[in-house]
Amino acid sequence: MGRVFSVLTLLFLILIPIGVGLYIRFDDGKVWRGHREVFYYKDRPLFTSYDAFYFARWAREEVEKTYRAGKLDPLRFVPDNYITGNVTYPSPIPMESYIGAGLAKIFDTHIENISYYLTPLLSILFVVPFVLYFYRLGLPVSGFGGALLGSISLIYLIRTSICRFDTDSLNLFFPFMAGYLLFETYRVEDKKLRIALLILAGLTLELYNWWYSHPGLVTVIFMFYIIYVASIRRINFSKEDWKNLTVLFLLSNPLTIIEGVKNFYGSVYTYLYSYFHKSVEGGFPNVQMSIGEQKHFNLKLLSEMTGGNEIILIVGLASFLILLYRYWKSLVPIIPVFLIGLISFKGGNRFAMYLSPFVGAGLGFLADLLIKFLKDRERLNQWMEKTAVILLSIFIGAGFVFANEKSVKFVAFPKITPGLTETFLKLREITPEGSWIWTWWDYGYAIQYYSNRAVYHDGGSQVSPKTYFVATTFSTSDPRVAYNTILGISNLGAKGIEDLIKKGVKPQEIRDEIFSGEFSKPIKHPVFWIFTSDEFGKFGWINYFGTWNFDLKRGRRGLLKPLKACTLIDRNILNCDGLLIDLNKGTILVSKREVPIKYLVVREESRIGKRKFNDRGLIVEFISDRKEKMVFLEDEQVYRSMFNQMYILRNYNKNLFKLVWDNFPTSVVYQVRQ
Template sequence: MADIRQIVAKNKIIQLFSSKYNSITAYMNFPTEHSKYSFIVFLIASLAAFFISVNARYDQFDVWKENKEQFFYENTPMMTTLDAYKYIRHAKELNAGKYVPAGDDIDIFYPEGVPFYDPAPLLSVILAKIHNITGVDYYNAAINMVPWLGSFFILAVCLYFYLAGYPALGIITGLLTTFAPVYYGRTAIGRFDTDGGNMFFLFLASLFVLAASKSKKETYLYIFSACLGLTMLAFQHFYNHILFNLVYFVVFAVCLFIYNHKYKNILLASLIYIISSNPLVFIDSLGALAGSMAVYIPFLPNNLASNSPVPWVYNTISEAAAESFSGIVNFTIQNTLLFILGLTGGILFFTANIKKALPLAPIFAMGFVTFISSGRFAMFLMPVIAAGLGYIIYIASHYIFRKLSKQYKSRSIYINTFAPLLLAVMLLTGIFAAKLTAYNMVPAPSINTSTYALIDKMAKELPDNSTIYTWWDYGLAITDVTGFPVYHSGMSQSTPKTWMIAKSFTGSQEELYNISSYIASGGYEEVQKMFKDNRTVDEVSSVMSSYDKGPEKENIYILFTFDMIQKYSAVSYLAGNAESIITTFCQPGNNNTLLCSNNININVETGMLTANANNIQLSKLMLTENGRLTDTQTYSLQIGYSVILLPAANGFITYILSPSLLNSSFVQLFLLQNADEKYFTPVMSQYPYGVVYKVNPICLYKQY
């Protein structure tokens, strides 16, 4: 039976296309010839790039240590991603024997629970082992893992491009990617998360695909197939996104096919891959494609946002939002010309070296998804741009030094080896000197140390059976620090429960009381059933807002934090409204006037607010001290905009509110601390960082 590849190769159209392709790419396709010293030079350069990346992140930590009040609570370093607290909590649970794979984790979605990862996240497993071996506390151990996790991908990148015949591309791609704003920001100190490891595993998998494809011996083919499968197995445990298993299987099979491996060898290598990467996971990955596309591709008919009965939470998450072209440029190389050159060079590299570049297809594809989906994918676009700039360097070095190589034929191999490296150093020097990277960036904590102090105080002073009702962002951190369950978190924010809590924070104090009691009594499952029965949003909202049975237990504590002021527009959007708290800073002027930023002036005597030549009559002006109402000035307009003044250095932090905003539970309980005693009892106040209330039991509620 004839090989289909031989039949295709004899096709005249294919032959004509191949001839044209080869003649065109001949001007761009000239990998480096390796000298006996080239690997040593390459190895030194790769290790140097790796340790530069590691050291830069430790430099960030040194800045933290010099400013402990901003970055540490007592001896605990803050994290720069809230997901870090999930992995730290799981590490503690693993060591305590409390982690139950696939069991119900009610702590981050109380009272229903969501499944624990099965198996436990590899990041948590490693942290638990490091804690046991070194005795270093979980938080400092996690911090010290970050520089290495964020830098290991450089070694895989360098090895890949060395094997492909372009060693200088590896150095350029590694250094430009590790200090690109999007990647550096997602792998900076305190960012104990999967991003750095993800890049490492993807490039390592691509490396093994290329190594297997180029193998001349069957033994090496099978060894590299097993290495690829084990890499994907580890990646599944690390990231828990099984779709990559299927993607790399397809890329692997295609690469073996175009490298002309025998069909039986392709079949056996594929079988080895499936077995070593876990056959059950491979089968499950077949159904994972539709789920991932439903989240990230907005125009598909099964997109979750368009099919959700309530506003889609991912529309309010900045890193999940689509980016403009200028935003993508700033995320990557921060220069439009270099961005276009790099993108063009990346496409040229892939086109001119299709067989060598095909194993990178998953990374390249995710990079290009940036243009139609989330800006977070820009971290995968940066290697494309960096490799593209490096490839242009290769093309330039080839033509610049071609005559020199002919003149010194005996040394041409050395010239071809070191010329690209020399130009690479010049390129990197220019880019770093022009400050087109994020090299000097120092990340801020995700939680203010004063807010963290309040959370720690809650852990020490609230009853052991407490549950915390708050917005989802800090949920994972609260559960980790206090051990108390939260009603939703960063692992469950895409459920309708987030809409339910948003409704409670934007509604009246009575609605907050009713909805929080309803959720605590298991109302979420009833809401799910009502939506399945095609009940309208208004009908469901009415059911939970009118729930009058109160809480079943005396254990609900509501936490408001300062960050919720800025996030209120997102909370309001998810509740089905479109309101935001306008924040400005005002200083006393002449004639009873407050002069504010954003071209806003307020006449305290008449209550007239002027914004960009537009006059708005206020109904109230309220003065607070430490978040408590101390004085109120009312005006002739009974229902209108109100202003809250919070004294600060040289003026007032000023909040401008619509009538409905003023009556919301968030404004009343946080900005004014004006609790209705019928519903809530103040417990802690560390204003402006946070305020805690207890939801009154039904017996106390009935006394009013």
């Protein structure tokens, strides 16, 4: 009976975190089904991450039998894919795409419907090796606490929600499973079983690399296993130890481990060094400054994301450090995961999800210490010990759920609207096959997925000078400069810019030559410029890069504020979000201070009217189209920008651009004339 009770206790420690983790993820379904107009496009739920479109395209092409592993990818990073030939389909196809494609074929449905269930189900698998690891250490509540807090922490929930379809769903499972298997290799006496564990660990690491394509992590885990063996053998390796290391090295794929050295260095540079520098590639601005997932948290926000509050984070982390001090030899195989989590204190919010399990384990360790204290004084028999484990786990688990109220209430929202989904699908109809799409990078993957059209940059290629030049077309007031830039980049690509830099041409000189039309040669592919509604909120950063001053190494954000809930409180006084716009005096009342209005601009259908109030001040725009009435507050630089003129006002140079789709405010599409 004692053995049965132990098994039941272990099942409790595993199944409760899994059940709670699945519940808070699938609980979002009630909101999604109740508001299908927001969360669905027809019969397709909408993805909740930008990268989901990346993996979904590969899956869709695998289903359609058009995926070409290792061959040139015609849809990514034009024109450089044609210039260099280095922009190719991943080989092999990413595991997530492969699994998604297989399930989509079996159930005869869209990839989105597969991702609705797949991501949450995969995300909680890490619970099994994590609980087993600490259970074998004699720290059952530590394992339970880490598994539960890890599965419900807000940062992990956000990154593994329904329809996320991203690699984070197994990015805890693989390293914890590999770590657990490696940990067990020197706890078993049977040599054959040890080899079997090493084979399983090696295959796990190989699958991890297929899943995440970050060989540097495989290399680090392998190196820490060497440290693990050295700590046990006190550096006196036997022939058997070398044999074991060789088995792991071969099964983990030697090429992966060797490649991982370079990959590890590149990852450290990207996330810890280049983020804090404003310029890349010879002085062009660094777009990573604007990427939310690479910004570091303050302590309060980091606490909310990982543990629920500051007390849990601080006490849990301090307790885990004590645990680590006392059991460091046994924990060496999973220390790499802990170190990744610590990066969240410096930069990169995605790494906070690696920290949560250790914070939970630290708090659980306090309960394990109490149980051990009572057990050492013979106040607990085996039955009482298991009962104490369950009761303390319930107590700690309830505390975690209570502290993580934001996780319980969290509802995952799509990264795309049904309207934009319709627009990108519409691109297949209104643009010829082989067209190139000029727009901001965030929806690059989505355009590739829905429209099967090529883009200049996307979520995996936005860190290049091309992103700066895309931004300049949005912020410039000169349509000819925008036109020359689009054609210039279409001919040069990032490779051409890199070659000019190697020749000693300064970034400002490259910019001026492109602006002047030095490289504005016709190209074979039709080019379409798309403006989308998400860019209202992103325009501050777009304008910042587009107005970059190479001497001062900064740009200007500019003012573009969509005003909502506008109502007339008098015949000529408009109340918008608490701002009082006096259309008689030409002023805006802000906190009892009057701000002058320079222009009042009104667009009704295709007619644009303009009234001047003052020689200086802000610009107020009224847009009254068939679908929607909108009000914008802008400074003069933003008012004159192509973003405002072509997108909001649809005032454009007909000799350079042709309007082909007007679905404002969702999207506006122009063709670049050649």
